[in-house]
Structures are given as structure tokens and as C-alpha cells.
Amino acid sequence: MKLVKKYIHGFVSEESLRTMKTQTEAAAGLLHSRTGPGNEFLGWLDLPVSYDKDELERIKNAAERIKKNSDVLIVIGIGGSYLGARAAIEFLKSPLYNNLKKDTPDIYYAGNGISPEYLNELLEICEGRNISVNVISKSGTTTEPALAFRVFKKLLEKKYGADGARSRIYCTTDKVKGTLKELADEKGYETFAIADDIGGRYSVLTAVGLLPIAVSGCDVSEIMRGAAVAMEELKAPFEQNDCYQYAALRNILYRCGKHTEIMVSYDPAFVLMAEWYKQLFGESEGKENKGIFPAAVNFSADLHSMGQYIQEGLRIIFETVIDIKKPKTDFFLEDDPENLDSLNFLTGQNMSEVNRKAFEGTVLAHSQGGVPNIVLELEDRSEYSFGYMVYFFEKACAVSGYILGVNPFNQPGVEAYKNNMFALLNKPGYEKQREELLKRL
Numbered sequence: 001m002k003l004v005k006k007y008i009h010g011f012v013s014e015e016s017l018r019t020m021k022t023q024t025e026a027a028a029g030l031l032h033s034r035t036g037p038g039n040e041f042l043g044w045l046d047l048p049v050s051y052d053k054d055e056l057e058r059i060k061n062a063a064e065r066i067k068k069n070s071d072v073l074i075v076i077g078i079g080g081s082y083l084g085a086r087a088a089i090e091f092l093k094s095p096l097y098n099n100l101k102k103d104t105p106d107i108y109y110a111g112n113g114i115s116p117e118y119l120n121e122l123l124e125i126c127e128g129r130n131i132s133v134n135v136i137s138k139s140g141t142t143t144e145p146a147l148a149f150r151v152f153k154k155l156l157e158k159k160y161g162a163d164g165a166r167s168r169i170y171c172t173t174d175k176v177k178g179t180l181k182e183l184a185d186e187k188g189y190e191t192f193a194i195a196d197d198i199g200g201r202y203s204v205l206t207a208v209g210l211l212p213i214a215v216s217g218c219d220v221s222e223i224m225r226g227a228a229v230a231m232e233e234l235k236a237p238f239e240q241n242d243c244y245q246y247a248a249l250r251n252i253l254y255r256c257g258k259h260t261e262i263m264v265s266y267d268p269a270f271v272l273m274a275e276w277y278k279q280l281f282g283e284s285e286g287k288e289n290k291g292i293f294p295a296a297v298n299f300s301a302d303l304h305s306m307g308q309y310i311q312e313g314l315r316i317i318f319e320t321v322i323d324i325k326k327p328k329t330d331f332f333l334e335d336d337p338e339n340l341d342s343l344n345f346l347t348g349q350n351m352s353e354v355n356r357k358a359f360e361g362t363v364l365a366h367s368q369g370g371v372p373n374i375v376l377e378l379e380d381r382s383e384y385s386f387g388y389m390v391y392f393f394e395k396a397c398a399v400s401g402y403i404l405g406v407n408p409f410n411q412p413g414v415e416a417y418k419n420n421m422f423a424l425l426n427k428p429g430y431e432k433q434r435e436e437l438l439k440r441l
């Protein structure tokens, strides 16, 4: 990952970056000395080298079993227990993964919402096909995945009997506590542990992400290798550290009134990565009435929808553009003797070059229109690059959160809707709150 600062000139001076250096180093110091707020959730910091190697082997073995005996893997989870795996699979394989010819199972996601239609459609998709389930919940008590798991556990027990279901259900949850852990122990399901000191949005490089990713046929060891290299390289001093400089730039721009960061990509394979980024930064920084609002667009598609606003709307935006240097495949445009569409000037051109010109044209237009553009270059869509990028963003987020003056590792605000929902659903213990809410509805 390489930071390109060319398109922020005129918005951020070298002087302000130098001034922010002290604060960034102080923030990084808090992180590495493990003395900052939320320091009980720093398990991700050295995870790329300290991870449990035996568990990784178990993950690979489980993935092989699932690949052999299943047409479909249902991954049940929400938020940090869902986004990382899906982002990885779409980035490393394809957003069209399920539709491609392949020798790995289709992967569908459940428990990431409460829509009855979605659940019914998923059950229909599963008809007549061999299924395995990976249910993921750190707390083991989150309503959405618990509801979906109840449905798929019943389906598997009906289809394969209790013993058959046992060999097809994999639980990723807390090592010792929680309803899911108790249920898994009671039923004898294979379990994978989420460490206490790794929060949901920082958990993609644990079994939470790695088991589904391995089932899709990706090399999870390569992912960890990329993350390990990032871990070492991103300890460098500020001047040589693109991760620290990115964190610093975000905060400089925020203080200049650029309150929204739009993550821009030029490949649909990045759409779910951007969702992962939104959770990582949104949940980490959006608190105490402050925080950069993380948004995302996928170009060139969204140039035809959001492009107008970015070019000429409220000047509260900066963009962070992911520039993937090497496309996975080429696509050369052929000559058309009729040339009725007048596109023959592009004959022999690689589609990736056309995409690059869209990127260059847009960066120039947007920065000239008052939108600073930070560019992050990524070599390719390999497992190694993915691991590197995940660690880069995780560390940038932690450092940026400390510069902002918040605890980047808690999420107290997430409870508010849950309590209201339980009260409105008449959950025992919520009677008084229910009365108050019903008056307001």
C-alpha cells in the first residue's frame, strides 16, 4: 500500500502535515505502549505473528471438509462477524463468486439482517443441495444471527439427522462464554475461538474471516503473511510511514471542515471492502458527537449518480481512492469494421487502461472542484495484498481514532437500538421501557 499525496496539494500543506506529526506519533505511542483507551482490545496489533498456528491448521482442515461435502456454505453473522469474510471473498475471488464455474461451494450469508423474504429465498436456494453452516458470533447472543441459526440448524437436523448436522455445523465464538458456546458444547459442534481482546470489526484475520475465506479457495497463510509484513513495515517513523501519514491527513482534513471521507474504488470487487471500511472507521470514530463520516462509492458506476454531488455539492468531502495497480485479467477491445458506435479509436486498448483514464480524469476533476483526493496504491488483488491492506486500515483507524481523541475500540452507541427492539418485542425484563417507547411511537 503506497500513499500518493499529489492530489491534496492546495488543501494540506507540508507544514500542517509536519505539525500533525507530533500528534500522530503520540497516538501511535499510545497504541504500541498499550496505554490508550480501549487497550484491552489490542489483540489484533500483533495477531499476524502471534496467531494460533494450530487453529489455522484446523481452519484449513475444516475448509477442506466443507469443500468436499458441500455445495453451499451458509455463513451466519452480522457486523464484524460478517463483513470481513464477505469483503475478502469478493475482493480476492469476485463479487460474482457464486455464479462462476468453480470447484468450491457457493457461499451465502444469513443473519446479517431480519428480512423474511431474504431468508425464504435462501432456503429455496438450499433445496436439494448439500449444505454446511458456519455461525459466527463473538458474544453468542446477537439476535439477527441467533434467529438465522435457529432456522438453519433445524434445516440441517431435518436433512442429515442430529449426527449428520453435527458434522456440518461450525461455530466461531467466544472461547468460554455465551449462549452459542454453550449450545455448541451441548451439541458437540466444532468450534473456533474469537479472542477476548479482538473486537468484531478487527476480527477478519481470525477464524471469523479465515474459515469462510478458506472455503472459497483462498490461501489464508498468504493473507497472514501480507498482514505480518504490514505489521513490521508500519512501525516505521512518521516520514516513512504511509499508514501514520494517512491517519494524520484524515485528521487535518477533518479539522478543515472535510467531515466526510468517501472511499472510492474502480473495481466492483471492492464494494464489500468499502462496507468493511465503513464499519471499521464508523464504529471506531463516530462517538462523543464527533468523527469523520465514512462513505463509499464505486466508480465509474457511481460517477453517474454521486459524481455530480462530489463535483459541485457541499464542500465537506475528501476522497480516498484505492488504486489497484494490476488487474487480475486483461480485456482488449476488438475492432468493429462498421464502427457505428464510433469507438474504433479504442481498438486494441485494454479495458483496464480505459478504467485508469476514468480514474485519472476523475481525480483531476474532483480535486480541482474542491475535493482533496488521497490515493492509496495497492499492487493487486492477491491474498498477500489483501492481508497487507487489512492491517494498514486497522492500524490507521486506531491511530486516527486516538488523534481524534476517542476510544477507537468500543461501540457503546450500538446498544440503543437493541434495547428498544427488545422492549418493543416484549422481551421479559424490558416492560417499563416498552411502556415509554409505545407512548412515543
Ligand code: PA5
Residues within 6 Å of the ligand: 078, 079, 080, 081, 136, 137, 138, 139, 140, 141, 142, 145, 199, 200, 201, 202, 283, 411
Ligand atoms: O464490531 C462489532 O463489535 C459489531 O459489529 C459486532 O461484530 C456485531 O454486532 C456482531 O456481534 P457478535 O459477533 O457478538 O454477534
